[in-house]
Amino acid sequence: MATTEADFRTRLQDWLPKLVLAPSFAVTLLFVYGFILFTVVLSFTGSKMLPKYDWVGFSNYEKLFALPAWTTAITNIAIFATLYIVICTVIGLMLAIFLDQKIRGEGVLRPIYLYPMALSFIVTGTAWKWFLDPGIGLERIMHQWGWESFSFTWIKDGEMALYTIVIAAVWQTSGFVMAMFLAGLRGIDNEILKAAQIDGASNWQLYRRIVIPLLRPAFLSAFVILSHLAIKSYDLVIALTGGGPGRATEMPATFMYSYTFTRNQMGIGASSAVIMLMTIAAIMVPYLYAELKEKK
């Protein structure tokens, strides 16, 4: 009797860890992978307002890519993501290198650069929406300060509104990119730099040839995080431009939402979500795979 009880206890101890992990794993399988499958299935059906299960093959995808609104959305995301990633990286790297020069007041500057990251995109959007509004914001400020010919109407201009989203998004995340690069810079062994200096390398050469190549992991992380943020960008667009003027700042995320929930084209909405997932997966999966393998 005593042995079976002990036996039971050991067996329970063997199973306990898996039992503890099981709910989370089950929830992930259902709510993430099950839901992905469900959305993929819907994208092959003629669902309108509610899910229907009539197989229509690839016709939603054909319709999707024939829609001018989707073409606008993917053109916009391409322009937005490129500018956003490049500008954030350049500003982040520059600020990190500058802050790394034994700057007095670094402890004050760093939190100032980073605090926007703690804010909601809706708050960021609200602040920039009114600051860039020609009627009350920047343009008017400049006029009152005496620069009468100053004109800044991007946010009302279908051609330029997309760039105001870039400004607000860069404002929000470039400080974070700075922090990533700064952590990378502080991890570099100073002996390498000293050795190069003895060999007569100039500051410029030092950064160009030694420091920047050593920051490769930070560049990679920054790229992955920024592209992931860019593709998901929904809140900022809604708060800043609402996708307008007209449909000028439509993005895949806003497209998916409006086609699914307000235009009752669930099949097309689902297919656009699938395209978004595939784009992110193409970037994230190799990255996560490499990270996990490295850790083993």
Place this chain on the structure above:
Amino acid sequence: MAAVTQDTAVSTGRITRAFIYLVLILFALFYLLPLYVMGVNSLKPLAEITGGNMMALPSTWTLDPWRSAWSTAQIGVEPTGLKPYFLNSILMVVPAVAISTIVGALNGYVLTKWRFRGDTWVFGLMLFSCFIPFQIVLIPMAVVLGKLGLAGSVSGLILVHVVYGIGFTTLYFRNYYASFPTELVRAAMIDGAGFFRIFWRILLPVSGPIAVVSVIWQFTNIWNDFLFGVSFGGTSQPMTVALNNLVQSSTGVKEYNVHFAGAILAALPTLFVYIVAGRYFVRGLMAGSVKG
């Protein structure tokens, strides 16, 4: 950010240094600008914004925009102010953060100290879930919340945030516990300590810093979430959705000062957390870029 030393081999001349300080200060002003604009204009009467200069300090200081944003402003169709939505957000955030952090701690413990065949796969699948575009789960989630009778309720939002938050919390605790000496856990096992006893007595007492990181990360993310709130909030919308409704409302005069006060109200909790525990916030962000 752990080892922040200011030691650098690079030396710079005086002109270069002046230039560097100039650039750094200009950028600081750029980052502070929207905060200044929101703060200053939330303390002015509306006429001073529409008739004056946004950069100017108020000539008549007033708290009326704040009062209005908090308790009387028109949100959607009801003149309730942001107060009820602020409470919704609190009611949603507190349980969601607590549950996801506890679950994450247990998961991290299992994944590092009770490893089993295929655990990396389990973790990998959970980790990928942090990075999916949530658009891919919106439709099925709406269906499931409807079926469960949780659509448009705070409980529904808590469920959603816990489900899509445990990937991150598990990541944090897993990476943190990975560096905790497994020999200590082994020794306790030999002494006959069980699964929960080891967790409670050995791992939990050293988990303080990572728990703070996890709580801050979850708090910031859930408080700032808009997509889930607008999709599943129904009558229990969180603060971000209410703020957006306030600002985008197309009826009546645009009360910019009230919008700015509302925006600061929506930002205050996360800003407060950032100010008191910024160090942990940065650590969370860094760990969120997977490098643990």
